[in-house]
Amino acid sequence: MGSYMNEENIYRNPIIYADVPDMDIIRSKDREGRQAFYMVSTTMHLSPGVPIMKSYDLVHWATVNYVYQILEDGDRYCLKNGEDDYSIGSWAASLRQDSATGWYFVAFTCNSTQKTYIFMTEDIERGPWYRTTFPEMCYDNGMLFDETDGRKYIFFSQDCGDGIGTHDIYYRELFVDIDKHTVEYGDKRFVLHNTNYETPKQGLWGEGFHVYQHNGYYYIFVIQGQQWQRQELCWRSRSLTGVGRWDDEPAGDWTCRKVFVGHLYDADDNVYMKNNGIAQGGIVDTEDGKWYCFIFQDTGSVGRIPMLSPMEWGTEGELKDWPVIGTYLGEGTPFLYNKMPVISELPVRTKETVGEFVEDDDFENSIADYRCYDREDACVGDGEHDLNGSYLKLQWQWNHNPDNRFWSLTKRPGYLRLQPVGTSESIRTARNTLTIRTVGPVCDGTTVMDISNMADGMTAGLTVFQRQYGYVAVVMENGRKYLVMRKADNKDDAMGRCCAMEELKDADKIYLRIHCDFRDMKDIADFYYSIDNVNWVQIGEQLQMNYDMPDFMGYRYGLFAYAKEETEGFVDFDWFHIDVDSGTGV
Structure with a gap:
């Protein structure tokens, strides 16, 4: 809902005209061996949490699982004794697949507990999921699974303690034991001082980390901005070595470029959506080698809605090996960073979908063919959290733990x-x-x-x-x-x-x-x-x-x-x- 295709395989942004913020998307194979895309999003205090959404074309999406039934138990998570967890809960999940084992990993932080959670499963659509927690906030993290040596990392930002809210970028290496279904992480390593590129003493923290490898470079996508005026930055380096403090001469080869700023335009060059609130995105490729950028737009009371734009990798000059988002304007004109088309070609030319994103419900019970993580210590006692034999469609979520x-x-x-x-x-x-x-x-x-x-x-x-x-x-x-x-x-x-x-x-x-x-x-x-x-x-x-x-x-x-x-x-x-x-x- 929110997008459509005509006979020319054209879609219209937003791809989902509903609240799906903080997306992270990967390409994988589904249970039938078909190329598919999987997406996670933020649903905070709702239960079940961290939806797993599936698409065959990056445009039509349906929810196929959740990572957990309930994240934690206690008064604030259950609306008991005057406590609540509104807006807190799980934020900005990162989704990756280990190409060596095929296992999927989802990492996110919880502002309620001030912890980081990593869940893992062999079957993203049916589970089961296994949980590891760390007593540290790896804020708005992004995972990187290095294809060159198989090592795994989690990147995040934290306040550097300067009193003005400046955030630094760090990473920790992740060590996975598939047999024990556990993850441990290594020492905290410094990467960059100050995630805000232009205004070191102002603006948003470093948020919405998405980390990738391409053509010998590491890329960190992160937002910066003041209030609702946001822009997407990309940091790039050939190694994970830090550059030292911002006020010093940079060491190493981390460099930064704006990759998205400005308005959303239609095919006639008219402003379709102003840039207020455009934020937090990453990139994904298709099986035939095309690349797309996904990003969300703050759109009033309907929420933060996902947009999709074609992108390419620059091939020459100052744009070489930088992500370039948007469309060409005229012969020989370079990509404009502030243009994202409302109408564009479909990433995958198919009209098959996996269902409607939000649909009617006659409340017929069914047998669940999925399993998300269920806290064993919460599912004992008076039956409050015991499964009751009723299975709702996956489009539904409870306000706090039911x-x-x-x-x-x-x-x-x-x-x-x-x-x-x-x-x-x-x-x-x-x-x-x-x-x-x-x-x-x-x-x-x-x-x-x-x-x-x-x-x-x-x-x-x-x-x-x-x-x-x-x-x-x-x-x-x-x-x-x-x-x-x-x-x-x-x-x-x-x-x-x-x-x-x-x-x-x-x-x-x-x-x-x-x-x-x-x-x-x-x-x-x-x-x-x-x-x-x-x-x-x-x-x-x-x-x-x-x-x-x-x-x-x-x-x-x-x-x-x-x-x-x-x-x-x-x-x-x-x-x-x-x-x-x-x-x-x-």
């Missing part, structure tokens, strides 16, 4: 049952909110909910979820049911404000819909209900969505049920449908 005793696809086959977990005063503290990405530029999320088994004190319905949320729901009080629309008027308004309340009589089920418009960053949502799925009534006020901390995540649709007092009541969702207007007319 309590598996309070949801089911099996108690009423063909329905998702949600029962409130404990007590909550608002949706922000409610457990077991099941989320799915919104999709731009315009989308409708619709569901139908059986409310015949609700109990007093319950609230259940459909939300567009972020810190500044909105929802349409059914509330039961004193034996009566009411339709309500509630929204948070600002990012600090956890309780929200009731904008509309109507008594609901003689109805055992209710249809709910939220319409989202992300065009030109309007970022507005409208709320509807229906008794018969034919005649729809708008309710409450329009929500002005706002992409902000602490969630740091694009808006998601969510199905939820919470209660202000302990209850055995529940609701059953029959289906969830999403309709997307691509704005392309196709």
